Amino acid sequence: MAKRVLVLNGPNLNLLGTREPDIYGAATLKDVETLCKQTGEEVGLSVDFRQSNHEGELVTWIQDARKTADAILINPAAYSHTSVAIHDALKAVGLPVAEVHLSNIHQREAFRHHSYVSAVAFGVICGFGVTGYRLALMALADKLK
Ligand code: DQA
Secondary structure, eight states: EEEEEEEEETTTTTTTTTTTTHHOOOOOOHHHHHHHHHHHHHEEEEEEEEEEOOEEEEEHHHHHHHHHHHHHEEOOGGGGGGOOOHHHHHHOOOOOOOESSSGGGGGGGGGGOOOOOOOOSSEEEETTHHHHHHHHHHHHHTTOO
């Protein structure tokens, strides 16, 4: 059976395509979902793709992943820089986590340089735009072999 990856997207990523396209690119969240599903098929992963603007909803989905997923790919968006709750949930669940950012957060404002998620992720990809999701899924497929 294919291993299952829960792909989570945090706040404002529903606006991809129209949101600061010079920073985040022209692809919509639907395009990112299509890319993730296609990549999943190529590397033998089933992909459950979600987005929420609510921290608590993301925490609940992470908790539920104990029963429904083998790994988590997360772009926590702004919650990367603020959320101890998401950090704690990922740690509690103990699944392999890949963290993705479309933009190079280290090249941007100082408040984006720290992510609470990075300490509980086995790898972090940033700055490669939507390709980062593809790279992270490939890395997760290797990790889950
Ligand atoms: C982001 C970077 C974050 O700093 C920002 O708050 C986002 C998106 C990215 O994908 O580049 O919303 O996670």
